Amino acid sequence: MSASAADRAGRRRLLFALPLLAFVGVGAFLALGLGRDPSQLPSALVGREAPDFALPPLEGRDEHGLSRADLGGGRPMLVNFWASWCVPCRVEHPILDRLARDGVTIQGVNHKDMPDKARAFLEELGDPYDLVGSDRQGRVSIDWGVYGVPETYLLDGQGRIRYRHVGPLQERDLKKLLPMLEEAR
Amino acid sequence: MRRLAMLLLALFLVAGPALGALSPDEELADPALEARARALSKELRCLVCQNQSIDDSDADLARDLRLIVRERLLAGEDESQIKAYLTERYGDFVLLTPPVRPATWALWFGPLLLLAGGGALCVVFLRRRRTGLVEPEPLGPDEQARLRALLAERGKETSP
Numbered sequence: 001m002s003a004s005a006a007d008r009a010g011r012r013r014l015l016f017a018l019p020l021l022a023f024v025g026v027g028a029f030l031a032l033g034l035g036r037d038p039s040q041l042p043s044a045l046v047g048r049e050a051p052d053f054a055l056p057p058l059e060g061r062d063e064h065g066l067s068r069a070d071l072g073g074g075r076p077m078l079v080n081f082w083a084s085w086c087v088p089c090r091v092e093h094p095i096l097d098r099l100a101r102d103g104v105t106i107q108g109v110n111h112k113d114m115p116d117k118a119r120a121f122l123e124e125l126g127d128p129y130d131l132v133g134s135d136r137q138g139r140v141s142i143d144w145g146v147y148g149v150p151e152t153y154l155l156d157g158q159g160r161i162r163y164r165h166v167g168p169l170q171e172r173d174l175k176k177l178l179p180m181l182e183e184a185r
Numbered sequence: 186m187r188r189l190a191m192l193l194l195a196l197f198l199v200a201g202p203a204l205g206a207l208s209p210d211e212e213l214a215d216p217a218l219e220a221r222a223r224a225l226s227k228e229l230r231c232l233v234c235q236n237q238s239i240d241d242s243d244a245d246l247a248r249d250l251r252l253i254v255r256e257r258l259l260a261g262e263d264e265s266q267i268k269a270y271l272t273e274r275y276g277d278f279v280l281l282t283p284p285v286r287p288a289t290w291a292l293w294f295g296p297l298l299l300l301a302g303g304g305a306l307c308v309v310f311l312r313r314r315r316t317g318l319v320e321p322e323p324l325g326p327d328e329q330a331r332l333r334a335l336l337a338e339r340g341k342e343t344s345p
Contacts, residue, residue, distance in 0.1 A: 005322065038235065044276035112245075138249055145274040147232035147246055 043153075043164035044145055050079070050159050051143040055133025058108075059115040061122070066107055066133030072159025076184035077105035079153045080129070081141055083113045084121035086149045092168035093125045099174075100128035104181060108132040111141050111149045156184035206243050206251075213255050222255045225264050229254070229271065230281050238281060 045051070054067035064070075071077065080096060082089040100106055108129035110118045115134060122129075135141055144153065145164075154163040154177065162184050165173060207226075213219040226240035233244040239251050250271070257267045271279045283289050324332065 041232065041278055042276065044272065044274060138245075142246075142249060142253070143274060145276075147275070 040166055041147070043161070045153075045161045046164060048161055050153075050155060050161055051140075053133075053140045053143060055109065055135055055140055058110050058118055058132040058134045060119050061127075061132055064131055066109065066131045068159070070107065070131055071155055072157060074157045075105055076154070076156050076162075076181050077107060077130075078181075079107045079109065079144075079155060081109045081111050081144070081146050081149050081151045083111045083149050084117040085113065086111075088168040089150045090121075090125065092150055092170070093128075095169045095171070095174070096128040097126040105130050109140060109144075110134045111146070112136060112138045154180055154184060206239075206241055206247065208248075211248070211251055211255065213259065218255075218258050221264070222251070222258055225254055225258075225267060226251055228281055229268075230279050232275055232279065 050068060050071050052068045055065050057063055057065040071079065078099070082093075096106055106128050108131070110132055112135065118132075118134070133140070141149075144151075148166070150168055152165040152169055153161050154165075156162050163177075163180055165177070169177070207223070213222060223240060227238045229239045229250060231237045231239045231242035231244050231247040231250075233246050234242050237247075239247040239254075241247075253270075254267055257270065262270075268280065277283055283292060285293055
């Protein structure tokens with residue numbers, strides 16, 4: 001076999017390997033996509049100031065309500081969107097209670113709920129919230145880009161949104177959340 | 186008769202969601218504005234079901250967004266203003282047709298690029314094959330001698 005024939009054979013072997021390489025590439029790309037949770041959408045608000053809003057109080061809980069002016073003020077905090085009819089909210093509630101006991105400020109937005117049901121929920125499971133605003137129409141939630149309760153936003157001391165968590169907070173999420181709270185000071 | 190009516194009512198209530206997501210109380214009185222609202226709703230993604238438009242979706246949030254679309258149209262806003270309002274809150278993901286911008290170039294032009302690349306490869310491959318087939322490598326002197334010997338042998342065998 002002459003040198004050029006050997007060359008050509010080598011090139012042909014490379015050509016045969018090409019589909020395999022392409023397969024591995026596409027496979028790796030798809031495998032990455034499989035590992036992702038499609039419900040965890042990035043928030044359009046991360047890095048921005050919290051939207052302006054003013055919510056009336058949850059009847060019978062406090063007189064104050066919750067508004068943009070209550071956020072920031074030099075202390076990082078969580079803003080939690082919840083409802084008494086929402087089962088995952090029930091799941092995450094003990095974690096919120098514990099965070100509040102550990103000194104984390106948590107503001108609540110009660111999303112499309114009945115005030116008496118919401119109060120009963122807090123009486124039963126504990127009340128971790130500093131303030132609670134009642135968003136019966138769900139419009140403030142839309143301003144925040146909420147698409148399903150529970151959602152939790154981490155705000156820094158200037159009232160800027162640093163992070164959004166979709167779904168119930170769980171033990172494993174705290175590893176990420178607590179250092180971020182510390183850093184947002 | 187009364188029982189039958191109740192049964193029909195119950196069936197109708199069960200079938201209700203299948204008849205379409207838009208409920209009559211959401212519709213605008215002005216048919217032209219309502220048509221615009223429906224067309225726009227078909228371009229907006231329901232964030233809960235993700236692969237349905239808010240026009241198709243029964244989700245609570247989709248209903249709220251349909252109402253917002255109608256409120257804003259009534260207030261005199263145009264389609265692009267409403268889209269801007271929603272992308273400010275929900276990001277580009279809320280648009281079922283992603284906008285063309287540098288970050289989405291790969292998405293928009295990638296397939297075309299792949300097609301062009303594949304086409305170019307095909308052309309190169311086919312051309313090379315055509316020329317490659319008509320020009321086999323010439324035989325060396327050894328090979329020619331061996332061929333002559335084989336042909337001579339075969340000639341002896343077949344001739345009587």
